[in-house]
Amino acid sequence: MKHYWFTEEHEMLRRVVREFSEQEIRPKIRELDAKEEFDRSILDKMGEMGFLGVCIPVRYGGAGMDYLALGIVSEMLEWGDTAFRETISVHVALNSLAIFQWGTEEQKEKWLIPQARGEKIACYALTEPNAGSDVRGIQTRAVRQGDVYILNGEKMWITLADVADHFLVFAKTDPEAGHRGISAFLVERGAPGLKTGTIHGKLGARASNTGWIVFEDTPVPAENMLGEEGEGFKIAMSALDNGRYTVAAGAVGVIRASLEESVAYAKQRTAFGQPIANFQLVQQKIALMQQRLDVATQLVYHAGWLKNQGIRNTRETSVAKWYATEAAFASANDAIQIHGAYGYSNEYNVERYLRNAKGAVIYEGTSEIHTLLQAQYALGYRKDKPLRRELPAYDPEEWTREA
Amino acid sequence: MKFTVLLKQTPDTAELPKITPEQALAGNQGVTKVVNPWDEYAVEEGIRLKERFGGETVAMSMGPDEVDEALKSALAMGCDRAVRLWDESFEGSDVWGTALVLAKGVEKDGGADVILTGKMSVDGNSGAVAHGVACKLGVSLLTQVAKIVDISDGMITVERLLDEGRETVRAPLPAVVSVVKEINEPRYPTFIRIRKASRAKIPVLTAADLGLSPDQVGAAAAKVKWTELVKPPAKKREVVIIEGETPEEKARKLLDYLMNVEKVI
Numbered sequence: 001m002k003h004y005w006f007t008e009e010h011e012m013l014r015r016v017v018r019e020f021s022e023q024e025i026r027p028k029i030r031e032l033d034a035k036e037e038f039d040r041s042i043l044d045k046m047g048e049m050g051f052l053g054v055c056i057p058v059r060y061g062g063a064g065m066d067y068l069a070l071g072i073v074s075e076m077l078e079w080g081d082t083a084f085r086e087t088i089s090v091h092v093a094l095n096s097l098a099i100f101q102w103g104t105e106e107q108k109e110k111w112l113i114p115q116a117r118g119e120k121i122a123c124y125a126l127t128e129p130n131a132g133s134d135v136r137g138i139q140t141r142a143v144r145q146g147d148v149y150i151l152n153g154e155k156m157w158i159t160l161a162d163v164a165d166h167f168l169v170f171a172k173t174d175p176e177a178g179h180r181g182i183s184a185f186l187v188e189r190g191a192p193g194l195k196t197g198t199i200h201g202k203l204g205a206r207a208s209n210t211g212w213i214v215f216e217d218t219p220v221p222a223e224n225m226l227g228e229e230g231e232g233f234k235i236a237m238s239a240l241d242n243g244r245y246t247v248a249a250g251a252v253g254v255i256r257a258s259l260e261e262s263v264a265y266a267k268q269r270t271a272f273g274q275p276i277a278n279f280q281l282v283q284q285k286i287a288l289m290q291q292r293l294d295v296a297t298q299l300v301y302h303a304g305w306l307k308n309q310g311i312r313n314t315r316e317t318s319v320a321k322w323y324a325t326e327a328a329f330a331s332a333n334d335a336i337q338i339h340g341a342y343g344y345s346n347e348y349n350v351e352r353y354l355r356n357a358k359g360a361v362i363y364e365g366t367s368e369i370h371t372l373l374q375a376q377y378a379l380g381y382r383k384d385k386p387l388r389r390e391l392p393a394y395d396p397e398e399w400t401r402e403a
Numbered sequence: 404m405k406f407t408v409l410l411k412q413t414p415d416t417a418e419l420p421k422i423t424p425e426q427a428l429a430g431n432q433g434v435t436k437v438v439n440p441w442d443e444y445a446v447e448e449g450i451r452l453k454e455r456f457g458g459e460t461v462a463m464s465m466g467p468d469e470v471d472e473a474l475k476s477a478l479a480m481g482c483d484r485a486v487r488l489w490d491e492s493f494e495g496s497d498v499w500g501t502a503l504v505l506a507k508g509v510e511k512d513g514g515a516d517v518i519l520t521g522k523m524s525v526d527g528n529s530g531a532v533a534h535g536v537a538c539k540l541g542v543s544l545l546t547q548v549a550k551i552v553d554i555s556d557g558m559i560t561v562e563r564l565l566d567e568g569r570e571t572v573r574a575p576l577p578a579v580v581s582v583v584k585e586i587n588e589p590r591y592p593t594f595i596r597i598r599k600a601s602r603a604k605i606p607v608l609t610a611a612d613l614g615l616s617p618d619q620v621g622a623a624a625a626k627v628k629w630t631e632l633v634k635p636p637a638k639k640r641e642v643v644i645i646e647g648e649t650p651e652e653k654a655r656k657l658l659d660y661l662m663n664v665e666k667v668i
Binding site for chain 2: 007008009011012013016019020045048049050051053054058063064065069400
């Protein structure tokens with residue numbers, strides 16, 4: 001389906017990322033998923049091609065594409081598997097774009113450029129063992145001592161925890177000040193007292209690296225604070241506007257894959273002397289997948305278009321993430337039903353889609369959080385105030401300018 | 404050095420089985436089109452030769468507007484520029500008409516030291532365009548090339564893939580080289596190149612530009628006409644269980660079956 005907002009560049013990008021997923025991810029994914037293995041060689045290839053700086057201006061080491069391109073990359077990677085879309089979500093959307101939005105020129109030079117070039121891998125450390133949706137409940141502490149802050153605490157469910165070189169860490173600098181007491185820090189692997197580990201036994205996204213991070217008296221130079229002291233909550237939330245966008249776009253990829261595989265299977269599987277595609281109850285499931293694909297696509301790329309224009313999109317991104325991830329879970333579930341007993345085994349992809357899709361209705365704002373957000377917007381209880389620094393609009397001339 | 408890659412836009416191989424003979428004859432296949440997979444190896448080799456020996460790599464194709472997509476893929480992989488050859492009079496060209504247009508295109512573009520192409524196209528499957536181009540240009544022809552060993556002193560040295568091994572041969576430049584998939588592993592385009600390639604304006608050379616008259620090209624000049632096209636019959640799949648008292652007897656029966664019934668050894 002052609003969309004009015006996609007250019008020839010977007011269509012070419014879609015073809016190339018689909019081919020990449022087809023050739024580099026799909027042939028290996030069943031084994032990687034079974035073994036809970038993160039394949040670094042795929043990440044390295046992504047870095048060489050420009051995935052890791054897709055929507056970062058050329059002068060900061062990126063490819064100079066726009067936010068729609070970020071959505072396309074997320075969608076077509078997750079069409080292959082959730083693992084490598086998650087990489088884009090944390091490395092590009094949650095970390096690199098946060099530096100791009102909030103960082104000083106010195107910080108962009110030091111942190112953003114090597115990340116966009118794929119030389120350094122980045123992640124986002126907000127969630128803790130006792131604080132997920134309740135961000136203001138984080139317990140990691142940062143105490144200023146001269147030119148450094150000393151970090152103590154623990155982070156949990158952090159994508160790429162054991163892979164990343166750079167960490168965007170949120171910690172309380174003023175525990176009495178609620179969400180205004182949170183600050184953001186850029187931390188490098190190798191910092192004293194920083195330890196990471198991998199969590200095993202996840203239901204889905206098993207080929208992704210998810211782990212924990214511990215800070216024990218970890219000194220972080222004061223110059224590594226992103227934004228101002230006490231601005232961490234706003235930085236975390238604005239980063240989630242970008243992270244959620246990639247999660248939503250990835251969910252479109254799950255719906256697309258579920259639909260494509262259901263159509264192919266329904267045409268070749270026969271029952272009662274004819275292809276099961278002829279049966280209306282199978283057709284109903286396929287029709288619903290098509291409907292979800294179209295609706296989710298519209299919601300996601302509308303949010304991407306708003307980002308390109310530099311228009312605040314917290315509400316639109318939230319509704320896209322809420323709808324698309326629930327639609328992905330429902331579509332994967334329907335795809336299994338169409339595949340029958342075969343769909344229940346890992347001989348086909350669809351059982352993996354269901355396991356993967358479940359994660360996305362939990363992380364980056366549970367469906368319940370998004371339900372409440374939408375109600376609050378509709379009731380007028382919530383309004384987005386302008387930020388000190390907004391996400392830059394896409395400026396094709398400026399972003400593609402070579403140094 | 405100048406390397407020119409001749410490529411064709413063909414249906415995606417995954418979609419080839421969907422095309423009916425009627426659609427194929429009408430030229431309206433209604434499926435996703437890609438760079439002919441064999442030609443992708445030629446594009447990759449053209450870029451590698453530029454990286455090894457310096458110079459420029461040009462992608463060239465004959466076809467209507469939609470072929471720009473394939474040429475842009477070649478630009479995204481690393482070709483320096485692209486040229487499309489098209490005129491309504493080219494419609495319906497056979498292998499020799501196509502070869503003539505391509506040869507004229509190479510000449511008009513200022514010639515080339517090495518002209519690369521894939522061993523065949525996945526749709527037409529003639530594998531004869533390279534021969535035709537070499538013939539029309541009056542230059543060396545090297546087919547089944549699995550490795551380009553060297554280019555120096557006006558000569559090119561290549562390894563050709565034969566049924567039972569490889570042979571190394573030398574030929575004077577310019578040369579037309581048709582490659583096999585063993586020659587390399589085509590690269591993915593980088594995102595920066597995709598961005599630039601998608602904005603490229605590809606020049607088109609017409610029959611007049613190439614000095615060709617309608618009686619030399621297109622359906623009118625075609626020496627080969629496709630009168631009928633049929634799908635090959637579906638492959639027969641059969642399982643044969645070789646019975647026997649002992650492994651030796653089973654082996655003897657199997658050998659007999661392979662030699663005398665299936666005649667595969």
